Amino acid sequence: xxxxxxxxxxxxxxxxxxxxxxxxxxxxxxxxxxxxxxxxxxxxxxxxxxxxxxxxxxxxxxxxxxxxxxxxxxxxxxxxxxxxxxxxxxxxxxxxxxxxxxxxxxxxxxxxxxxxxxxxxxxxxxxxxxxxxxxxxxxxxxxxxxxxxxxxxxxxxxxxxxxxxxxxxxxxxxxxxxxxxxxxxxxxxxxxxxxxxxxxxxxxxxxxxxxxxxxxxxxxxxxxxxxxxxxxxxxxxxxxxxxxxxxxxxxxxxxxxxxxxxxxxxxxxxxxxxxxxxxxxxxxxx
Amino acid sequence: xxxxxxxxxxxxxxxxxxxxxxxxxxxxxxxxxxxxxxxxxxxxxxxxxxxxxxxxxxxxxxxxxxxxxxxxxxxxxxxxxxxxxxxxxxxxxxxxxxxxxxxxxxxxxxxxxxxxxxxxxxxxxxxxxxxxxxxxxxxxxxxxxxxxxxxxxxxxxxxxxxxxxxxxxxxxxxxxxxxxxxxxxxxxxxxxxxxxxxxxxxxxxxxxxxxxxxxxxxxxxxxxxxxxxxxxxxxxxxxxxxxxxxxxxxxxxxxxxxxxxxxxxxxxxxxxxxxxxxxxxxxxxxxxxxxxxxxxxxxxxxxxxxxxxxxxxxxxxxxxxxxxxxxxxxxxxxxxxxxxxxxxxxxxxxxxxxxxxxxxxxxxxxxxxxxxxxxxxxxxxxxxxxxxxxxxxxxxxxxxxxxxxxx
Numbered sequence: 001x002x003x004x005x006x007x008x009x010x011x012x013x014x015x016x017x018x019x020x021x022x023x024x025x026x027x028x029x030x031x032x033x034x035x036x037x038x039x040x041x042x043x044x045x046x047x048x049x050x051x052x053x054x055x056x057x058x059x060x061x062x063x064x065x066x067x068x069x070x071x072x073x074x075x076x077x078x079x080x081x082x083x084x085x086x087x088x089x090x091x092x093x094x095x096x097x098x099x100x101x102x103x104x105x106x107x108x109x110x111x112x113x114x115x116x117x118x119x120x121x122x123x124x125x126x127x128x129x130x131x132x133x134x135x136x137x138x139x140x141x142x143x144x145x146x147x148x149x150x151x152x153x154x155x156x157x158x159x160x161x162x163x164x165x166x167x168x169x170x171x172x173x174x175x176x177x178x179x180x181x182x183x184x185x186x187x188x189x190x191x192x193x194x195x196x197x198x199x200x201x202x203x204x205x206x207x208x209x210x211x212x213x214x215x216x217x218x219x220x221x222x223x224x225x226x227x228x229x230x231x232x233x234x235x236x237x238x239x240x241x242x243x244x245x246x247x248x249x250x251x252x253x254x255x256x257x258x259x260x261x262x263x264x265x266x267x268x269x270x271x272x273x274x275x276x277x278x279x280x281x282x283x284x285x286x
Numbered sequence: 287x288x289x290x291x292x293x294x295x296x297x298x299x300x301x302x303x304x305x306x307x308x309x310x311x312x313x314x315x316x317x318x319x320x321x322x323x324x325x326x327x328x329x330x331x332x333x334x335x336x337x338x339x340x341x342x343x344x345x346x347x348x349x350x351x352x353x354x355x356x357x358x359x360x361x362x363x364x365x366x367x368x369x370x371x372x373x374x375x376x377x378x379x380x381x382x383x384x385x386x387x388x389x390x391x392x393x394x395x396x397x398x399x400x401x402x403x404x405x406x407x408x409x410x411x412x413x414x415x416x417x418x419x420x421x422x423x424x425x426x427x428x429x430x431x432x433x434x435x436x437x438x439x440x441x442x443x444x445x446x447x448x449x450x451x452x453x454x455x456x457x458x459x460x461x462x463x464x465x466x467x468x469x470x471x472x473x474x475x476x477x478x479x480x481x482x483x484x485x486x487x488x489x490x491x492x493x494x495x496x497x498x499x500x501x502x503x504x505x506x507x508x509x510x511x512x513x514x515x516x517x518x519x520x521x522x523x524x525x526x527x528x529x530x531x532x533x534x535x536x537x538x539x540x541x542x543x544x545x546x547x548x549x550x551x552x553x554x555x556x557x558x559x560x561x562x563x564x565x566x567x568x569x570x571x572x573x574x575x576x577x578x579x580x581x582x583x584x585x586x587x588x589x590x591x592x593x594x595x596x597x598x599x600x601x602x603x604x605x606x607x608x609x610x611x612x613x614x615x616x617x618x619x620x621x622x623x624x625x626x627x628x629x630x631x632x633x634x635x636x637x638x639x640x641x642x643x644x645x646x647x648x649x650x651x652x653x654x655x656x657x658x659x660x661x662x663x664x665x666x667x668x669x670x671x672x673x674x675x676x677x678x679x680x681x682x683x684x685x686x687x688x689x690x691x692x693x
Contacts (some may be wrong), residue, residue: 009504114336116525118559128538139535211503211528254505262497
């Protein structure tokens with residue numbers, strides 16, 4: 001009973017991580033860009049959600065508006081700021097995206113102040129459900145279901161559509177794909193914007209659980225990076241499995257090994273990277 | 287005399303004469319300068335980040351008091367020098383050094399963060415700078431690390447927690463689960479509660495220390511539910527308080543397991559974000575704007591008039607008391623802040639009616655004696671949610687174990 005409750009907690013947390021890390025892994029995998037500002041997309045999504053909620057009072061509209069807004073921001077960032085740096089070293093990209101973290105955080109503080117804000121869950125999910133003796137907030141059950149839905153939709157797009165094929169080709173070998181006559185620049189912008197939008201979606205969905213505050217992007221960034229590393233850069237399946245693993249590791253770490261719970265996810269990462277450096281589903285390192 | 291000699295003579299005479307005049311009148315001029323010189327009050331507080339709310343509350347209340355005094359005390363103009371410590375220890379220490387060494391403040395106040403307080407303690411003590419701690423609750427500064435130059439107008443972490451042990455055991459239940467973030471203040475608070483809870487027959491069924499800045503308390507909430515405890519004693523502040531209280535309600539624990547804790551988990555800086563999730567939470571604190579004594583009613587009215595309908599909170603009360611202490615002590619020494627011994631004695635002797643009740647320092651520790659620790663419950667009142675006092679414990683003094691102040 002106890003284990004089932006905790007496993008469900010781990011599943012809910014893992015789903016939030018999945019939504020955030022899938023965008024990050026696609027960006028890493030395809031563009032080879034170290035996008036530390038991904039946490040900021042999470043934060044921007046939450047605040048875009050707050051703004052949309054204030055305007056319309058409807059959670060669902062906010063949940064659609066937030067990723068659109070953040071996707072647009074992502075496209076602008078890629079086009080305007082990152083594109084000139086593709087040929088430069090990773091360090092330059094790190095510095096730029098790291099600077100973006102501070103920029104976005106301050107912009108949000110300017111607009112909304114530093115105070116923490118809550119996002120109310122939609123009415124239908126504001127209660128509790130009891131499944132076989134385990135009581136969970138209805139909203140967390142929704143998050144689990146939603147995450148699964150997104151995972152399935154993404155899988156269909158990436159595995160079964162032409163666009164998905166182009167993306168997969170680009171992740172595998174960008175130059176070759178360009179050589180086939182595909183406008184790889186446009187695909188890059190699309191993938192970056194898409195990844196950012198997923199990050200923004202994750203932020204607004206997480207809002208009713210974790211609240212919104214300007215530095216929220218930084219706290220979720222590390223677990224998301226770890227998921228990407230253990231899942232394998234560029235792999236959708238990897239980020240799905242990785243986030244499930246980390247979700248459970250975090251949760252059971254807190255329950256069984258409180259003293260070392262903060263180390264838990266790093267220990268898992270170290271173990272996996274030692275046994276399989278490319279991550280569970282990453283392509284073998286050359 | 288030729289021109290050259292006359293010039294030289296005049297120059298020498300001029301210089302010599304001025305020097306003589308200076309030496310003769312110097313001491314009077316200097317003393318007049320010192321007394322006429324502005325009274326420099328330094329503030330080391332967070333003005334950016336999540337805790338800027340607290341820094342602003344404290345500062346605003348101080349401004350309220352100083353404005354009432356027309357920004358003058360004992361013929362000296364009051365000058366507030368604000369420095370943002372960004373809730374970061376190295377920054378706080380740097381700003382403290384600036385205020386003491388460059389700005390040469392007469393009185394230093396702040397900080398919010400206990401870590402900054404402990405880091406600045408030695409600098410303050412060794413430079414014999416008078417510090418009025420206007421928030422940070424680290425017990426140590428009233429215990430082993432006390433100093434005759436350091437007074438605290440806010441609270442020690444022990445004060446709101448220890449009385450709650452007895453109260454919870456008597457009025458709620460003897461089976462409690464404890465939870466607080468994994469840092470010194472969290473551990474201290476839990477220990478202070480147990481100090482009176484155990485002797486009252488209470489049993490702590492479980493203790494958890496999630497990391498500071500934890501966003502998902504679900505695993506801990508499940509543990510609490512399974513422990514069989516009838517109440518929880520929790521300490522959190524800021525973002526953590528919002529997430530914990532909201533998730534506590536989300537998981538349905540509030541119906542069967544009463545949530546209690548020191549006042550910070552439902553103070554006005556977090557209550558709006560918590561909303562209805564905070565209803566029914568029971569906390570201990572030395573202040574609530576609902577107090578019905580005349581000084582507080584005046585304070586709440588004046589604060590709201592001056593600051594656009596903002597209701598003062600415990601932090602504002604701390605700022606108010608800090609400013610009152612400064613005004614009264616400086617008046618008592620006629621503005622002579624050069625004689626530090628006299629000023630310290632004057633501060634120690636200050637006593638007045640504060641919004642929280644009768645304000646006095648404990649001569650043993652230089653910590654404020656809480657006239658009352660109020661037990662409050664979050665209820666819906668006209669105008670929103672508020673911490674309504676339902677009980678009180680009188681005369682709460684920090685034990686000051688290990689503090690030896692010169693008599």
